[in-house]
Amino acid sequence: MTTTPVRATSAAAEQDRSPRGRLFRSESATERWVSILSPIVLLVLWELAARLGWVDDRFFPPPSGIASTFWEMTLSGELVGHTLTSLQRVLLGFLLGGVPAILIGLAMGLYRPVRAAVEPLISATYPIPKSALVPLALLIFGLGEMSKIAIVAVGVFFPLAINTLAGVAGIDRIYHEVGKTYGATGMRKFTTIAFPGALPLILTGIQLGIGMGLVLIAIAEMIGARDGLGYLIWNSWQVFAVERMYVGLLVIGLLGIVLTAILREVERIVVPWRRQAR
Amino acid sequence: MTDRPTASLQEPPARHSTDPDPPVPPGRRTKIRFDAVRKEFTTRKGSVTAVDDVSLDIADGEFFMIVGPSGCGKTTLLRMIAGLEEPTGGRIDIAATSTDRPEMSMIFQGDSLFPWMTVWDNASYGLRMRNVPKTEIHDVVGHYLARTGLSRFADSYPHQLSGGMRQRVGIARAFANDPEVLLMDEPFSALDEQNKLLLQGELLRIWEETRKTVLFITHSVDEAVSLGDRVMVMTAHPGREKATLDVPFSRPRDMLALRTEPTYGELVFHIWGLLRDEVNQAQAEEMRR
Structure with missing residues (x-):
């Protein structure tokens, strides 16, 4: 009855040390050039196609036109205004949905009764498309800021709660036993074992939440707002200012890239013990 | 740990009658x-x-x-x-x-160090959980890391160490906790x-x-x-x-x-x-x- 679990080293860490990993890295120099060149080639093709009339430039205006609109809108301050408005809504939504999600996820992972009580509720509500809740949010909170923030919060809550639970549940039993034999009790179990142990998956949840948050803010602002990037895109369609619409799409895309890059950097600092496999 | 009272046991007890074992040496508790x-x-x-x-x-x-x-x-x-x-x-x-x-302090079989803590934080874990003063933790943990040859690796993470070094940290953690x-x-x-x-x-x-x-x-x-x-x-x-x-x-x-x-x-x-x-x-x- 020797039931002591033997811990397996994480697959990601193993892969990092393997010679195969190094081989990939030396090959990646050419790969990097290809991945830098391919979007440039695409943009050049698009520009040519629009100018030479291969595609309808009412739908696909040339990139140079989009760039100059982008520049004008930046100079006028209009673009910055929309971007900051959307960003603020996403971040407030993140706080409102993310903090409870992490706490509930941790509690579910550590205490079976909590999990038994909460998990069915989450499983039942998770499949509802969050975008379908926008009218409900408008009904409850009206056209003000809160409806947009709430819809982002709901969207962020699920991936974060589910990932936090998975993170805590995946912590090897031996760490709980070390905690117990070395006298970790109450809050200390959260702060020294459950939270740091679940942190890699919590960060994955945040990553998914960023994507979800941007999708939902775009939809929510299209329906019930007078500012923000979603409004910019929708309004540009209504007045047929296609170049402005593309600028809105571009900025939402850039926002996703920048937020993800910031998250990567945060990850590198707060999870130094787990080297990235990417 | 309710049913394990910590009263001092003074006398070496009477052995089981069928026991052929050497008893606790005389004069030792x-x-x-x-x-x-x-x-x-x-x-x-x-x-x-x-x-x-x-x-x-x-x-x-x-x-x-x-x-x-x-x-x-x-x-x-x-x-x-x-x-x-x-x-x-x-x-x-x-x-x-x-x-x-x-x-008690336990040295576990296999990897039991917290991967998210440095060698120092792992070795001082028991003392920190007991709220031992910082200066004392510094002295005690410093001593056992030196004894196990790990002083240079105090800020390393377990994944950076070999299996033998990781188990040395486990030894330092158990001894530093100063258990019964x-x-x-x-x-x-x-x-x-x-x-x-x-x-x-x-x-x-x-x-x-x-x-x-x-x-x-x-x-x-x-x-x-x-x-x-x-x-x-x-x-x-x-x-x-x-x-x-x-x-x-x-x-x-x-x-x-x-x-x-x-x-x-x-x-x-x-x-x-x-x-x-x-x-x-x-x-x-x-x-x-």
């Missing part, structure tokens, strides 16, 4: 007492007795080894002292010397022969400083004879005490020189004889499953 300890596990197929009627006294400052075939319940025995399992019957007492000293007794659950079983020999020697040197009571589980007869003051051989299915033998070597010991002594070979041979039946039985049992 009992540190750990197992009294008719039993453990049953309930599984879907019914209940399995892992440990059956183990009564045992371990003296203060004794290095006590338990050796047995795998699956004989020796780890269960250790987990019961550690409070990770509750005995089904009987009781286990640890004599306490101070109220703010932890009852040290529990060791096959701590070197995952290491290669050279590393195992090195770490066994280091463990003995560090232990010589404090001579805390140690309960050490192993399946290696060599390890049991090299390290222990006494060796208990356990039977397989259910785990019972088969015999307990004195190891007559003086301390401090030279692990390698020990092996040239004729008594060493005799003892190893004798224990192997005791174990052979048990290992065969355990094997047969495994085949039947």
Whole structure:
């Protein structure tokens, strides 16, 4: 009855040390050039196609036109205004949905009764498309800021709660036993074992939440707002200012890239013990 | 840990009448007492007795080894002292010397360091959980990291260390916690022969400083004879005490020189004889499953 679990080293860490990993890295120099060149080639093709009339430039205006609109809108301050408005809504939504999600996820992972009580509720509500809740949010909170923030919060809550639970549940039993034999009790179990142990998956949840948050803010602002990037895109369609619409799409895309890059950097600092496999 | 009162046990107790074992040496206090300890596990197929009627006294400052075939319940025995399992019957007492000293610290089998903590934070874990003052933690942990040769790696993470170094951190963590007794659950079983020999020697040197009571589980007869003051051989299915033998070597010991002594070979041979039946039985049992 020797039931002591033997811990397996994480697959990601193993892969990092393997010679195969190094081989990939030396090959990646050419790969990097290809991945830098391919979007440039695409943009050049698009520009040519629009100018030479291969595609309808009412739908696909040339990139140079989009760039100059982008520049004008930046100079006028209009673009910055929309971007900051959307960003603020996403971040407030993140706080409102993310903090409870992490706490509930941790509690579910550590205490079976909590999990038994909460998990069915989450499983039942998770499949509802969050975008379908926008009218409900408008009904409850009206056209003000809160409806947009709430819809982002709901969207962020699920991936974060589910990932936090998975993170805590995946912590090897031996760490709980070390905690117990070395006298970790109450809050200390959260702060020294459950939270740091679940942190890699919590960060994955945040990553998914960023994507979800941007999708939902775009939809929510299209329906019930007078500012923000979603409004910019929708309004540009209504007045047929296609170049402005593309600028809105571009900025939402850039926002996703920048937020993800910031998250990567945060990850590198707060999870130094787990080297990235990417 | 409700049913393990920490009252001081003064007298070496009367032995079981049928026990042929050498008792706790005269003049030494009992540190750990197992009294008719039993453990049953309930599984879907019914209940399995892992440990059956183990009564045992371990003296203060004794290095006590338990050796047995795998699956004989020796780890269960250790987990019961550690409070990770509750005995089904009987009781286990640890004599306490101070109220703010932890009852036990465990050195686990395999990787048990928190991957998210540095070597320093891992080694100081027990002290930090007990809210020991920072300056004291600094001195104590610094001392044991130096003793295990890990001072330079205080800020490293476990994944940056070799298996042997990780287990040294485990040793430092247990000793730094300054417990009443040290529990060791096959701590070197995952290491290669050279590393195992090195770490066994280091463990003995560090232990010589404090001579805390140690309960050490192993399946290696060599390890049991090299390290222990006494060796208990356990039977397989259910785990019972088969015999307990004195190891007559003086301390401090030279692990390698020990092996040239004729008594060493005799003892190893004798224990192997005791174990052979048990290992065969355990094997047969495994085949039947």
